[in-house]
Amino acid sequence: MTRRGSPRLAGYAVVAAVGLLAALALRRPELAAAAAPFALVLALGTRLARDPRVAVEVELGAERVLEGDEVEALLRLRSAAPVDRLELLLELPLGIAADGDARAVRLAAGEPREVPFALRCTRWGVFDVGAVSLRARDRFRLVVWDGHVEAARRLKAYPTPITVRRILAPLETQAFTGSEVARVKGDGIEYADIRDFRPGDRVRSINWRATARRHALVVNERHPERNTDVVLFLDSFADVRREDTSVLEQAVRAAAAIATRYLARRDRVGLVSFGGVLRWLQPGMGATQRYRLIETMLETGVEPTYTWRDVNVIPARILPPKALVVGLTPLVDLRYVHALEDLRARGFDLAVVEVDPVPLVEPGRRPLEALAYRVWLLEREVLRSRLQALGIALGRWGDGELEATLEEVRTYRRYAKLARA
Amino acid sequence: MCLGGLVVLPLVRADDSDVRAVGARVAALALLALLAALVLGWSPLVPVALLLAGGLYGAQLAIDDAPLDAAAPVVAAALLVAAELAYWSLEERERIPGDPGSSLGRAALVAGIGAAALVVSALLLALVDVVSARGLAFDLVGAAAAAAALAAVVLAARSVGRSG
Numbered sequence: 001m002t003r004r005g006s007p008r009l010a011g012y013a014v015v016a017a018v019g020l021l022a023a024l025a026l027r028r029p030e031l032a033a034a035a036a037p038f039a040l041v042l043a044l045g046t047r048l049a050r051d052p053r054v055a056v057e058v059e060l061g062a063e064r065v066l067e068g069d070e071v072e073a074l075l076r077l078r079s080a081a082p083v084d085r086l087e088l089l090l091e092l093p094l095g096i097a098a099d100g101d102a103r104a105v106r107l108a109a110g111e112p113r114e115v116p117f118a119l120r121c122t123r124w125g126v127f128d129v130g131a132v133s134l135r136a137r138d139r140f141r142l143v144v145w146d147g148h149v150e151a152a153r154r155l156k157a158y159p160t161p162i163t164v165r166r167i168l169a170p171l172e173t174q175a176f177t178g179s180e181v182a183r184v185k186g187d188g189i190e191y192a193d194i195r196d197f198r199p200g201d202r203v204r205s206i207n208w209r210a211t212a213r214r215h216a217l218v219v220n221e222r223h224p225e226r227n228t229d230v231v232l233f234l235d236s237f238a239d240v241r242r243e244d245t246s247v248l249e250q251a252v253r254a255a256a257a258i259a260t261r262y263l264a265r266r267d268r269v270g271l272v273s274f275g276g277v278l279r280w281l282q283p284g285m286g287a288t289q290r291y292r293l294i295e296t297m298l299e300t301g302v303e304p305t306y307t308w309r310d311v312n313v314i315p316a317r318i319l320p321p322k323a324l325v326v327g328l329t330p331l332v333d334l335r336y337v338h339a340l341e342d343l344r345a346r347g348f349d350l351a352v353v354e355v356d357p358v359p360l361v362e363p364g365r366r367p368l369e370a371l372a373y374r375v376w377l378l379e380r381e382v383l384r385s386r387l388q389a390l391g392i393a394l395g396r397w398g399d400g401e402l403e404a405t406l407e408e409v410r411t412y413r414r415y416a417k418l419a420r421a
Numbered sequence: 422m423c424l425g426g427l428v429v430l431p432l433v434r435a436d437d438s439d440v441r442a443v444g445a446r447v448a449a450l451a452l453l454a455l456l457a458a459l460v461l462g463w464s465p466l467v468p469v470a471l472l473l474a475g476g477l478y479g480a481q482l483a484i485d486d487a488p489l490d491a492a493a494p495v496v497a498a499a500l501l502v503a504a505e506l507a508y509w510s511l512e513e514r515e516r517i518p519g520d521p522g523s524s525l526g527r528a529a530l531v532a533g534i535g536a537a538a539l540v541v542s543a544l545l546l547a548l549v550d551v552v553s554a555r556g557l558a559f560d561l562v563g564a565a566a567a568a569a570a571l572a573a574v575v576l577a578a579r580s581v582g583r584s585g
Contacts, residue, residue, distance in 0.1 A: 007464035008508045014468045015504070019475060020567040026483045029549040030493035032567075034475055036545055037501045037538030087517050104519035106526075139530070141508065 001134065001147035003051065009142045012038045045140030050081035054107070058130035058151040067124045067160045073153075075115040075132065083107040084139040088115060091131040095123040095157070121157035123249055126298045128152040158294055159249075162257035162402050168409060170228045170324035171349045178227025179265035188224035195221055228267045229283050229320045232259060232293075233343075235329035235336040236275030239302045240357035247330040247355045252297045254353060254402050255328050259293045270323075271296055272314055274339060276303030280318045309335055311342045319348065327352040331383055344390050351409045352387065356398035391416055423503035424455055427474045427496060431481035440484055447477045455507060462514050467507045471500055489550055494542035502535040 019035020022028075054077060061072035075088060083106065090101045097120045107113055119129065134147040173182040181190045194210050197217030210218040232255045239248040259269045263285060270283030271293050281289075281296050311319075319325065325348045329336050344350050358380075363373040387394055393416065395408035428448035435441045451473035458466035478496055481487075490496075509527065 006508075007467075007511070008504075011464065011468040011471070011504065011508070015471050015475070015500075017571050018472055020571065022476070022479055024564055024567055026479055028479055028482050029546065030482055030490045030496070031475065031479045033493045033542040033545040033549075034478070034497040034500055037497050037534075037541050038504075040537075040541055041501070041534065085519065085523070087515075100518060102515070102517045104517045104523070106520055106523060137512075141512065 001052065001054070001136065001145040003143060003145050006137070006142055006144045008140075009042065009046075012042050012142070016042060041140060042142065045138060045142035048140070049138040049143040052083045052086070052107070052136045052145055053080040054078070054083065054086060054134055054136060054147065056132055056134070056149040056151055058132065058153050060129060060153045060155055063154065064156045064158060065121055067121050067157050069157075070118055070120050071155065073117045073119050073129060075117065077105070077107060077113045077115065078110065079107040079136075080109060082109045082139075083136045084141070085137040087135040087137075089133040089135075090117050090129075091133060092119070092129065093127045095121065095125050096127050096129060096155070097122050119155075121155070122244060124157045124159040124252060124298060127155045127157065129155050156295065156298055158298070159253040159256045161260065162253055164257045164261045164402055164406065166403070166406065166410070167258060167261045168324060168326065168351050168406060168413070170230065170322070172322040173226035173228050174268070174322060176227045176266075178225060178267055180226055180228050180267070181223045182226040184224065185221045186224040188222040190223040190225070191220060192223045193221040194218050227265075227285070228262070229270070229323035230258075230262045230267055231270045231272060231283065231319055231323050231325045233325050233327040233339075234271065234273045234275075234297070234300060235327070235331075235333065236273045236277070236279075236300050236302055237305075237333035237336050238275075238330065240330055240332060240360045242360040245360065247332075247357045247360065248300065248302060250397070251328040251330070251353075251355045252300060254355065254397065255297055256294050257402060258326060260290060263287075263290050269293060270318055270320075272318055273297070273300045274309070274314070274336060275300075276305035278309070278313055280314065282318055283320060283323070309339070311339050311346075319343075322349070324349045324351065328355060329353075330355050330357040331380060332357060337383060337387070340387060340392060341390060344392055350392050351413065352392055352394045353402070353405055353409065354384070354394055354396045356396050359398055388412070423499045423506065424452060424470060424474055427499045427503065428452065428477055430492065430496070431478050434485070434487075435481050436485055440481070444477055444481065447473055451477065455503075458507060459510050462511060464508065464511050467504060467511070470507070471504055474503075475500060489546065491546070493546055494539045497542035498535045498539040501538040502531060505531045505534060 016035045016039040019031050019038065023032035023035065057076040059074045059076065065071050073090065077086070079086070085104050086107055087104045088102065090098065092098060092101055098117055101117065103115055105113060105115055130151040130153045132149045132151065134149065136145040169180060173180050181188070185192045194207050195218065197206065197219050201219045205219045207218050207220045234251060234255055236248065239246050262269045266285055268283035268285045269289060271281040273279040273296070279296055279300065281292055284292070325343055327340055327350065329352065331337060331354050340350065340352060358377065361373070363370050384394060393409045393412040395405040397405040428451055432441055432444050432448060435444055451470045454466045454473060455470035458464060458470065482490055509531065
């Protein structure tokens with residue numbers, strides 16, 4: 001810890017010095033008597049001041065919490081010498097808040113002391129908590145020791161779950177058993193059609209009513225239940241932030257909700273975070289995959305880059321054939337828009353949730369700013385139309401519910417199918 | 422309040438009305454300096470306020486050529502307590518919550534420091550009263566003692582300034 005004199009030290013020294021000199025000059029011993037206690041406090045204070053050598057350990061109540069939850073950070077303190085006042089300031093990263101991030105305690109020599117701090121995660125993310133600034137003062141408050149301790153502990157705040165009841169059905173399913181009713185016919189529960197009996201058909205699949213009417217054996221055909229591959233395609237090129245919310249934060253919340261819902265129905269879910277840094281996770285299923293996905297999303301941030309990126313940089317195994325690609329984007333960076341067009345051109349089943357940045361952008365007061373804002377809005381409309389013209393289902397998600405946006409995308413895909421048919 | 426009482430004492434005692442008028446201005450300046458230090462959180466103004474108050478007291482004694490003042494220990498204690506309270510207020514500007522009862526302990530310590538200042542100052546005055554000799558030799562001894570005290574203070578401050 002760095003030792004320095006407090007303002008009191010300089011002040012008392014000045015008062016004592018001037019008092020003694022004035023006593024000599026004016027030949028008034030009263031002034032020396034008035035200055036003497038200041039000099040005495042200085043002498044005693046500086047003599048008795050001992051380097052505190054404070055040891056600090058930080059312990060978190062939990063390593064993983066949900067966004068908005070509280071977690072206790074416990075500071076364990078021990079000092080080699082007594083400290084009359086030890087001021088602790090917990091340096092919190094953006095996204096972690098505390099009702100009181102500073103506390104002052106008194107420490108006896110060798111006495112262990114625990115100081116709890118109640119922290120609250122205001123947003124999702126991975127945070128390093130545990131940087132503590134220390135300021136110790138001696139009994140006479142003449143000497144101050146400043147120090148900084150980096151006892152970082154990692155805290156992961158998962159995004160708040162968003163309720164999603166219905167999700168997007170992919171155009172094609174995979175070969176494994178799942179919850180999605182496939183378009184193809186085979187063994188399953190959902191009734192599909194009837195057809196004439198063929199050798200090898202099971203007796204239990206005979207539709208006896210239809211057989212009686214047609215006077216020939218007729219069997220039921222059914223849709224098998226299959227799983228699907230879903231790839232969440234997250235735009236991390238740019239973020240639009242205002243106060244305590246941002247489109248990237250919303251996009252990650254939505255991605256986490258969608259992934260959770262798909263994984264609950266035994267679908268395989270993968271992730272591509274497409275931006276300055278490319279992050280991906282191969283499609284997989286189960287609870288482990290859910291945690292892997294969310295933890296990969298937590299690391300997502302905007303890394304500025306001016307290099308052009310296209311979908312060629314994404315490994316082929318990350319985008320399996322027949323996979324439904326769900327894009328989550330504010331439609332701000334053209335590199336991501338081109339990647340969407342590219343994926344569509346390669347025949348991927350593509351749906352886009354546009355995390356609307358418009359509510360976060362101020363139109364501006366001056367006429368030129370207002371004009372620029374209107375032009376920007378028009379450009380966004382043009383961009384949307386261009387994507388929809390390519391057959392990409394697009395839903396805008398602003399202040400409303402994600403469910404409604406997914407319904408918008410579903411409706412578009414239903415009518416697009418009709419148009420194709 | 423300590424400093425207020427302190428600056429009122431020489432004004433009440435002063436015989437000359439002109440001295441009283443000038444003294445009132447100095448007293449007001451001392452109080453203003455302390456107020457500014459507390460409001461603005463600027464600690465260098467605290468010794469300025471103390472020096473103005475102490476200077477007013479010393480000037481009144483010198484101008485009136487008063488005999489050895491028995492109230493000097495009270496003045497010393499009041500000055501020190503005013504300084505302690507002023508610096509304590511400045512430390513508390515950061516509003517860092519402390520242990521329960523810590524303020525009470527600190528107040529007791531300030532009171533103790535005040536009482537100790539009263540005793541030390543009284544002892545010094547008593548010593549001066551007993552050794553009432555005057556002359557060049559005593560002046561030289563006094564100057565040497567003052568210089569030694571200042572040197573000790575400077576050395577102490579320098580040792581504090583080094584990294585621990």
